[in-house]
Amino acid sequence: MDFLNALVALLNFVIIPATAYGAQLALGALGVTLIYGILRFSNFAHGDTMAFGTMVVILCTWGLQGAGVTLGPLPTALLALPVGIAATGLLVIATDRGVYRFYRRQKAKPVIYVIASLGVMFIMNGIVRFIIGVDDQRFVDGERFIISARTFRDMTGLEEGLAFRTSQGLTIVVAIIAVALLFWFLNRTRTGKSMRAFSDNEDLALLSGINPERVVMITWLIVAALATTAGVLYGLDKSFKPITYFQLLLPIFASAIVGGLGNPVGAILGGFLIAFSEVGVTYAFRKVVAYLAPGDWEPTGLLQLLSTDYKFAVSFGILLIVLLFRPTGITRGKSI
Amino acid sequence: MIGAIDKRSMLLFALVAVLYIGTGFVQSWNTTLTILNMGLVSAIMALGVNMQWGYAGLFNVGVMGFVALGGLAAVLVSLPPVGEAWAAGGIRVLLGLVLGAATILAAILAYSRMAAGRTRTMTMVVILVGGFFLYRSVFDAGVAAVEAIDPSSTGFLGGLGLPVILSWPVGGVLAAGAAWLIGKTALGLRSDYLAIATLGISEIIIAVLKNEDWLARGVKNVTGIPRPVPYEIDLQQTDWFLDLSARIGADPVAFSAVTVKLCYAALFVVVLLVVIWFSQRAWNSPWGRMMRAIRDNEVSASAMGKDVKARHLQVFILGSAVVGMAGAMMTTLDSQLVPSTYQPLRFTFLVWVMVIVGGSGNNWGAVLGGFLIWWLWIMVEPMGLALMEALTSGMAEGTWLREHLLDSAAHMRLLTMGIILLLVLRFSPRGLIPER
Numbered sequence: 001m002d003f004l005n006a007l008v009a010l011l012n013f014v015i016i017p018a019t020a021y022g023a024q025l026a027l028g029a030l031g032v033t034l035i036y037g038i039l040r041f042s043n044f045a046h047g048d049t050m051a052f053g054t055m056v057v058i059l060c061t062w063g064l065q066g067a068g069v070t071l072g073p074l075p076t077a078l079l080a081l082p083v084g085i086a087a088t089g090l091l092v093i094a095t096d097r098g099v100y101r102f103y104r105r106q107k108a109k110p111v112i113y114v115i116a117s118l119g120v121m122f123i124m125n126g127i128v129r130f131i132i133g134v135d136d137q138r139f140v141d142g143e144r145f146i147i148s149a150r151t152f153r154d155m156t157g158l159e160e161g162l163a164f165r166t167s168q169g170l171t172i173v174v175a176i177i178a179v180a181l182l183f184w185f186l187n188r189t190r191t192g193k194s195m196r197a198f199s200d201n202e203d204l205a206l207l208s209g210i211n212p213e214r215v216v217m218i219t220w221l222i223v224a225a226l227a228t229t230a231g232v233l234y235g236l237d238k239s240f241k242p243i244t245y246f247q248l249l250l251p252i253f254a255s256a257i258v259g260g261l262g263n264p265v266g267a268i269l270g271g272f273l274i275a276f277s278e279v280g281v282t283y284a285f286r287k288v289v290a291y292l293a294p295g296d297w298e299p300t301g302l303l304q305l306l307s308t309d310y311k312f313a314v315s316f317g318i319l320l321i322v323l324l325f326r327p328t329g330i331t332r333g334k335s336i
Numbered sequence: 337m338i339g340a341i342d343k344r345s346m347l348l349f350a351l352v353a354v355l356y357i358g359t360g361f362v363q364s365w366n367t368t369l370t371i372l373n374m375g376l377v378s379a380i381m382a383l384g385v386n387m388q389w390g391y392a393g394l395f396n397v398g399v400m401g402f403v404a405l406g407g408l409a410a411v412l413v414s415l416p417p418v419g420e421a422w423a424a425g426g427i428r429v430l431l432g433l434v435l436g437a438a439t440i441l442a443a444i445l446a447y448s449r450m451a452a453g454r455t456r457t458m459t460m461v462v463i464l465v466g467g468f469f470l471y472r473s474v475f476d477a478g479v480a481a482v483e484a485i486d487p488s489s490t491g492f493l494g495g496l497g498l499p500v501i502l503s504w505p506v507g508g509v510l511a512a513g514a515a516w517l518i519g520k521t522a523l524g525l526r527s528d529y530l531a532i533a534t535l536g537i538s539e540i541i542i543a544v545l546k547n548e549d550w551l552a553r554g555v556k557n558v559t560g561i562p563r564p565v566p567y568e569i570d571l572q573q574t575d576w577f578l579d580l581s582a583r584i585g586a587d588p589v590a591f592s593a594v595t596v597k598l599c600y601a602a603l604f605v606v607v608l609l610v611v612i613w614f615s616q617r618a619w620n621s622p623w624g625r626m627m628r629a630i631r632d633n634e635v636s637a638s639a640m641g642k643d644v645k646a647r648h649l650q651v652f653i654l655g656s657a658v659v660g661m662a663g664a665m666m667t668t669l670d671s672q673l674v675p676s677t678y679q680p681l682r683f684t685f686l687v688w689v690m691v692i693v694g695g696s697g698n699n700w701g702a703v704l705g706g707f708l709i710w711w712l713w714i715m716v717e718p719m720g721l722a723l724m725e726a727l728t729s730g731m732a733e734g735t736w737l738r739e740h741l742l743d744s745a746a747h748m749r750l751l752t753m754g755i756i757l758l759l760v761l762r763f764s765p766r767g768l769i770p771e772r
Binding site: 041042044099102110111112114115116118119120121122123124125126127129130131133134243246247249250253254257261305307309310312313315316319320323324327 | 393395397468521522525527528529531532533535536537539540543546547679680681685688689692743744747748749750751752753754755757758761762765
């Protein structure tokens with residue numbers, strides 16, 4: 001029975017990675033949910049928007065690294081982040097002007113927007129592949145660990161090490177800042193309030209003199225900022241590969257729907273719910289149980305519920321359960 | 337009914353025919369036939385998606401999953417069974433699967449039969465958790481035993497050893513089963529939910545194919561799936577074939593390749609004609625009118641006493657079955673199942689481009705879209721390369737930018753498809769051959 005070591009192993013392999021992943025999903029899901037709340041469609045190009053933003057940041061980071069500019073212990077990518085956000089903002093505004101605005105004027109059905117977003121997805125995916133290729137790109141630099149496993153062991157004398165990577169710490173801090181900013185904006189500023197009003201009741205908002213085009217443009221800018229940030233944090237934490245970003249679409253949508261589409265708080269809750277389930281279900285609990293078990297007994301199996309290759313199945317399973325039992329999501333978003 | 341094509345459609349089909357024939361003259365007839373065969377398969381996939389989208393307005397973005405299920409059917413039907421693997425753990429694997437299914441069934445029964453409340457929740461949790469561990473304890477040992485049998489060449493249960501053509505309907509049935517499962521849960525909710533649910537299930541199906549080695553060897557791939565048509569090498573040794581190729585003055589080797597492809601094409605054409613005949617019959621029947629009425633106004637259709645959810649489920653299953661059948665045909669054509677080649681952009685979204693460009697709600701439009709977009713998908717790559725070469729011809733040899741542009745020409749496909757989709761959606765939203 002070794003409770004402390006079990007706790008450390010759990011922290012190291014489940015809680016910390018899941019928190020970082022959850023923060024990344026939450027940022028992504030916030031983007032999806034905002035688009036859904038204001039423009040009223042599910043944006044299939046979101047994963048590729050993230051990939052585009054991250055690509056710009058990576059190119060800038062390489063430029064900065066080449067010029068010898070770094071942020072010391074922090075990744076240089078943070079310096080390049082504003083550039084990435086600006087470029088992505090320009091791209092999504094251009095997409096809105098070129099593609100979605102036409103359908104807005106036509107008052108097209110939501111599914112037409114979704115199909116248009118498929119076209120946008122193709123184009124963005126093509127652009128990203130065209131510029132940076134399909135391979136894995138690493139752009140992380142600076143200090144790798146806030147606490148490395150060895151330091152932790154020396155510090156505490158425990159058998160089990162705890163590694164806390166810079167990218168994980170950074171993800172959590174940046175996500176908290178971004179979410180705080182977003183909620184301050186939505187709840188305290190005039191523009192934010194007009195956005196919420198527009199999302200609640202479009203006709204009423206139009207009657208009270210809110211300019212819909214302005215609301216839509218600001219939404220896209222916020223979405224670009226959120227998507228780029230989420231993409232860069234994910235890339236720093238894992239690695240950048242265009243196809244992975246496309247595949248992130250599923251957990252991100254699952255987070256947004258589970259939390260209740262159109263509801264920002266729900267998107268954050270959903271992100272963490274999906275991340276913790278995904279990591280928890282695919283983690284082999286053998287070590288933790290071995291520490292907790294009395295004496296020298298060790299479980300024979302890995303105690304892994306599902307192999308990591310089935311992590312999609314986890315987000316999908318949660319999604320199905322929510323759709324079946326509570327179609328509006330856990331926080332009562334918009335539905336049907 | 338099949339003859340009801342107007343002048344414009346005839347012209348468009350003639351244009352596509354010119355594209356294919358032109359490829360034959362410019363490149364080779366072998367290439368044309370290769371593109372044509374996949375074009376036929378694509379047309380059938382597009383017909384399946386058109387049933388769901390054009391007839392009923394259902395947005396299915398899990399086409400890839402149904403295609404892959406068809407591919408799995410080809411393996412499960414046509415390959416000979418691996419006797420040793422069955423002896424080692426086949427029964428155990430099956431028993432595990434039955435236990436897993438029984439667990440889920442028991443949980444569903446508990447949910448529907450018991451009164452809502454804490455007791456029901458607890459019972460369900462106990463059934464699911466207990467059942468899961470029972471299933472894993474039986475299933476895992478069986479899988480390990482099966483996968484241990486000569487993993488470099490088999491390591492799976494094999495198939496039934498039946499003719500591969502049988503796998504086409506079987507693929508349809510497998511896909512229909514998956515569609516029933518998704519439709520039961522996601523239909524009746526908002527359209528976006530069906531989209532996300534189908535996207536999810538298709539990724540899971542691919543994950544299963546990649547990881548369950550006992551089923552279809554996972555990423556080790558299954559090759560050498562038996563063919564429904566003769567092999568080139570056999571043709572080259574038969575007298576009548578050598579005689580025939582001598583008589584028309586063709587090289588026996590090249591002629592045998594073309595003959596085999598023609599055989600495939602003939603089989604596929606038969607299937608395509610059957611599918612389109614049924615589709616057209618369905619479209620013009622009272623059932624088809626009912627589907628369109630539901631699509632155009634669900635509220636008034638249900639007020640007229642139509643069961644919207646049941647009809648949606650029906651057409652969703654039918655469309656998926658057609659896609660699954662096309663998937664089995666594709667794997668038969670390739671003679672191999674390679675799970676890692678199933679990419680959503682290629683198998684889901686490309687088929688959508690075919691339907692939208694061809695004309696949603698028109699079967700002939702879907703077929704045209706299938707042929708046209710498939711031809712473009714193949715041809716954009718060399719065209720992109722040529723374009724890049726023209727663009728970069730002014731640059732010095734070996735510059736970084738020139739190399740990069742030439743290397744990236746392969747990615748022109750996605751860009752082109754996206755642009756085509758957006759242009760058609762905007763300027764001709766009803767497609768090349770619109771619904772009448």
